Amino acid sequence: MMTRVRVLTLNAALGPLDYRVPPGLEGDVLPGSIVEVPLGPRRIIGVVWDQERLPDDSEVPDAKLRPIFAALPVPPIPAPLRRLVEWVADYYMAPLAAVLRMAMPAGVAVGERVITEYRLSDTSPARLTPQRAQALERIGEFQASVSELAEKAEVSVAVIRGLIKAGALEAIETSADAPYPAPLPTHAAPSLNGEQHAAANRIIQAVDAQQFQTFLLDGVTGSGKTEVYFEGIAQAVRTGGQVLVLLPEIALTQPFLKRFEARFGVAPTPWHSGLKQSERRRAWSAVARGQAQVVVGARSALFLPFPQLSLLVVDEAHETSFKQEDGVRYHARDVAVMRGKFEECPVVLATATPALETRHQVSLGRYEEIKLAARFGGAQLPEITGIDLLETPPDRQRWIAPPLVAAIDETFEKGEQALLFLNRRGYAPLTLCRHCGYRIQCPHCTSWMVEHKITHRLACHHCGHVMPSPRACPECKEEDALVACGPGVERIADEAKALFPQARTAIVTSDTLWSPEKVAEFVASVEAGAVDIIIGTQLVTKGYHFPNLTLVGVIDADLGLEGGDLRAAERCFQQISQVAGRAGRATKPGRVLIQTRMMGAGVIKALLSGDAERFYAAEAESRRHAEAPPYGRYAAIIVSSESADAAAETARRLGRAAPQRDGLHVYGPAPAPLAQLRGRWRHRLLVHAARTTNVQGVIQHWLGSVNWPTSVRVNVDIDPYSF
Ligand code: ADP
Numbered sequence: 272m273m274t275r276v277r278v279l280t281l282n283a284a285l286g287p288l289d290y291r292v293p294p295g296l297e298g299d300v301l302p303g304s305i306v307e308v309p310l311g312p313r314r315i316i317g318v319v320w321d322q323e324r325l326p327d328d329s330e331v332p333d334a335k336l337r338p339i340f341a342a343l344p345v346p347p348i349p350a351p352l353r354r355l356v357e358w359v360a361d362y363y364m365a366p367l368a369a370v371l372r373m374a375m376p377a378g379v380a381v382g383e384r385v386i387t388e389y390r391l392s393d394t395s396p397a398r399l400t401p402q403r404a405q406a407l408e409r410i411g412e413f414q415a416s417v418s419e420l421a422e423k424a425e426v427s428v429a430v431i432r433g434l435i436k437a438g439a440l441e442a443i444e445t446s447a448d449a450p451y452p453a454p455l456p457t458h459a460a461p462s463l464n465g466e467q468h469a470a471a472n473r474i475i476q477a478v479d480a481q482q483f484q485t486f487l488l489d490g491v492t493g494s495g496k497t498e499v500y501f502e503g504i505a506q507a508v509r510t511g512g513q514v515l516v517l518l519p520e521i522a523l524t525q526p527f528l529k530r531f532e533a534r535f536g537v538a539p540t541p542w543h544s545g546l547k548q549s550e551r552r553r554a555w556s557a558v559a560r561g562q563a564q565v566v567v568g569a570r571s572a573l574f575l576p577f578p579q580l581s582l583l584v585v586d587e588a589h590e591t592s593f594k595q596e597d598g599v600r601y602h603a604r605d606v607a608v609m610r611g612k613f614e615e616c617p618v619v620l621a622t623a624t625p626a627l628e629t630r631h632q633v634s635l636g637r638y639e640e641i642k643l644a645a646r647f648g649g650a651q652l653p654e655i656t657g658i659d660l661l662e663t664p665p666d667r668q669r670w671i672a673p674p675l676v677a678a679i680d681e682t683f684e685k686g687e688q689a690l691l692f693l694n695r696r697g698y699a700p701l702t703l704c705r706h707c708g709y710r711i712q713c714p715h716c717t718s719w720m721v722e723h724k725i726t727h728r729l730a731c732h733h734c735g736h737v738m739p740s741p742r743a744c745p746e747c748k749e750e751d752a753l754v755a756c757g758p759g760v761e762r763i764a765d766e767a768k769a770l771f772p773q774a775r776t777a778i779v780t781s782d783t784l785w786s787p788e789k790v791a792e793f794v795a796s797v798e799a800g801a802v803d804i805i806i807g808t809q810l811v812t813k814g815y816h817f818p819n820l821t822l823v824g825v826i827d828a829d830l831g832l833e834g835g836d837l838r839a840a841e842r843c844f845q846q847i848s849q850v851a852g853r854a855g856r857a858t859k860p861g862r863v864l865i866q867t868r869m870m871g872a873g874v875i876k877a878l879l880s881g882d883a884e885r886f887y888a889a890e891a892e893s894r895r896h897a898e899a900p901p902y903g904r905y906a907a908i909i910v911s912s913e914s915a916d917a918a919a920e921t922a923r924r925l926g927r928a929a930p931q932r933d934g935l936h937v938y939g940p941a942p943a944p945l946a947q948l949r950g951r952w953r954h955r956l957l958v959h960a961a962r963t964t965n966v967q968g969v970i971q972h973w974l975g976s977v978n979w980p981t982s983v984r985v986n987v988d989i990d991p992y993s994f
């Protein structure tokens with residue numbers, strides 16, 4: 272019988288704490304149980320952890336231990352998830368508590384089993400202050416918690432409470448334990464073609480076997496990967512298991528939910544940062560009870576407490592947005608594979624353009640590749656042609672070259688749709704004073720302010736700082752001297768409108784598609800034929816299936832190739848292959864025109880010839896030569912502070928104490944690529960090591976040997992993406 276237990280709290284500053292289990296609670300307190308414990312005068316929440324897996328540094332004798340108050344009436348955090356939390360903390364060098372917080376986000380694990388929300392009632396308050404009037408107007412149809420209503424209405428919580436008291440808002444109670452309807456495996460099962468059938472069978476087999484196995488579902492765009500892994504989901508549901516599907520972008524979930532519903536008769540359970548508190552609580556609770564069978568979510572869904580996970584799918588597995596860039600810096604694709612390992616269930620990585628790392632795992636025999644070589648229904652892959660901007664340049668202050676203009680014209684004449692791709696939000700990436708040469712820069716970051724015409728503002732794409740577009744130069748005060756340099760999607764849209772005044776255009780970026788409703792509206796208008804030319808950023812490269820879209824124009828293929836990024840060529844190849852994959856997905860053939868100044872570059876040649884294998888082989892060879900991932904590994908140490916001197920000094924100190932050993936090299940310190948970000952000055956040290964080196968151990972030891980002031984933050988990024 273357990274009388275002394277070790278509890279992990281959600282506070283990274285606290286170590287594990289020991290408590291006594293009072294009589295009567297013994298049966299409820301097991302490893303994984305969520306408990307309420309005293310800490311000084313406070314009550315806090317924690318999770319009972321496996322004693323043997325946490326260092327025993329508690330010296331408190333049994334007799335002096337304080338008792339646990341209560342075990343919450345929610346299922347315990349399952350053992351495989353506890354193992355995952357430990358693994359993520361170890362591998363990514365993050366505090367256990369910080370990782371545990373991802374498994375138990377604020378407010379989801381509470382004793383109260385009823386969720387109370389408020390909405391407008393029929394009663395108007397006797398006293399109507401301006402604040403109250405504002406709240407009533409902005410709340411509209413919205414129903415949410417007190418704090419969410421306050422945020423939405425931009426008033427204080429006290430105003431909302433006052434309105435509740437006055438009877439103007441009424442309480443709506445729902446059970447936190449309301450289950451989600453079960454998907455119906457046979458609702459609208461498609462008939463698969465031969466290739467799909469074989470692929471689906473392999474996944475179904477693995478679901479039945481319930482052993483850990485990672486698959487790379489590698490099928491060209493439009494080959495029907497989704498239909499294939501849907502069969503795996505159907506099998507998991509049939510056998511009473513749970514499924515998690517990870518998507519890279521919240522904007523993608525809406526069309527996906529609809530597609531899932533068409534196939535399974537009910538929508539899956541969504542999980543992402545845009546959910547309301549009540550939705551989060553209900554979803555978390557239903558997952559924990561095994562009553563949410565299929566969850567579709569962003570990377571944070573990886574830490575949900577599934578008791579019987581039987582299949583994990585990572586869709587668009589090549590996407591770099593699976594890498595989390597703040598807080599705990601983890602890669603969701605890699606963590607998904609680890610979760611599958613701890614759960615002993617299959618993991619499917621679906622993509623048309625696998626990451627080199629993933630292909631490497633296949634070549635080592637660790638992952639099994641399932642290939643779909645042809646588009647579904649006989650649709651042909653689009654024909655891809657290059658436009659050499661050095662030979663046929665666009666006019667001055669224009670970005671669409673004559674051959675692309677002609678192609679758009681033909682497409683428009685035929686009543687078909689075109690998509691222009693440029694991975695840059697806003698109107699122009701740089702605003703320059705013609706008179707004095709001044710460039711408008713973000714006051715908090717080393718980056719230019721980007722002009723957004725739609726909102727009449729300049730915005731920093733790194734920290735979100737915005738300012739009104741000035742009329743005069745902020746430096747020399749000259750009027751009308753500011754000029755926009757270079758194009759963003761808004762500027763391309765203006766150009767398209769000028770070239771084709773009859774055409775209806777739609778801009779697709781995170782600025783225009785910022786809510787599920789906006790995405791649904793956009794999809795509906797394209798499907799209804801109400802849009803002729805779509806102009807978009809990487810947001811349009813994935814997921815969408817528009818049968819009448821037959822032309823894709825890439826405005827600037829060289830854009831991503833300029834930086835010194837390790838994965839620049841690979842990312843360029845993936846992005847352009849994906850956007851090309853939007854063309855000609857149904858009966859009408861598609862074509863793709865790529866504007867470039869680098870016709871000779873390997874990646875452009877590969878795109879034009881459609882020879883992916885050759886590109887990957889060349890890319891792998893150059894990585895092997897440089898001992899870059901997947902052959903070697905990197906870790907970045909980012910030192911940052913609001914004080915430039917403190918950051919630089921700490922970075923120098925770390926540099927002097929850098930470990931010297933075989934198979935490991937430390938570069939830097941040097942100013943980070945973004946030397947200032949959100950007001951903090953940043954320096955970077957880059958560790959390059961052989962695959963077999965225990966970099967975490969080396970870094971731990973190294974950082975432990977150096978001191979720095981509390982104003983300085985030192986973050987470790989294992990397998991960094993941007994450097
Ligand atoms: P991918 O994810 O590989 O790009 P999708 O799964 O989106 O491909 O499939 C492309 C299109 O073909 C979708 O409209 C899909 O509904 C359709 N499709 C694929 N397989 C089938 C099938 N077996 N029966 C009917 N439609 C299918």
Ligand code: ZN
Binds near residue numbers: 733734735949
């Ligand atoms: Zn900024």
